[in-house]
Amino acid sequence: MALRVDNNKCIGCNLCASIAPDAFKLNDINHRSEVIKGAQITDSVKEAIQVCPVEAIGEN
Numbered sequence: 001m002a003l004r005v006d007n008n009k010c011i012g013c014n015l016c017a018s019i020a021p022d023a024f025k026l027n028d029i030n031h032r033s034e035v036i037k038g039a040q041i042t043d044s045v046k047e048a049i050q051v052c053p054v055e056a057i058g059e060n
């Protein structure tokens with residue numbers, strides 16, 4: 001399973017990066033979230049998936 005963020009949905013609210021800073025960061029180009037390489041699916045990541053207001057985070 002790999003984490004992904006749908007950049008068409010992400011609104012750059014920074015919640016995921018606040019909750020799971022080892023897994024998500026806002027990029028410098030459009031301030032949308034992106035998955036940090038090698039990120040593991042931790043409890044914090046699962047929480048970020050739950051709280052993302054636009055359901056942009058998923059696993060595939």
Ligand code: SF4
Pocket residue numbers: 005009010011012013014015016017024032033051052053054055056057
């Ligand atoms: S919580 Fe969702 S909308 Fe907010 S920055 Fe993360 S992926 Fe984007």
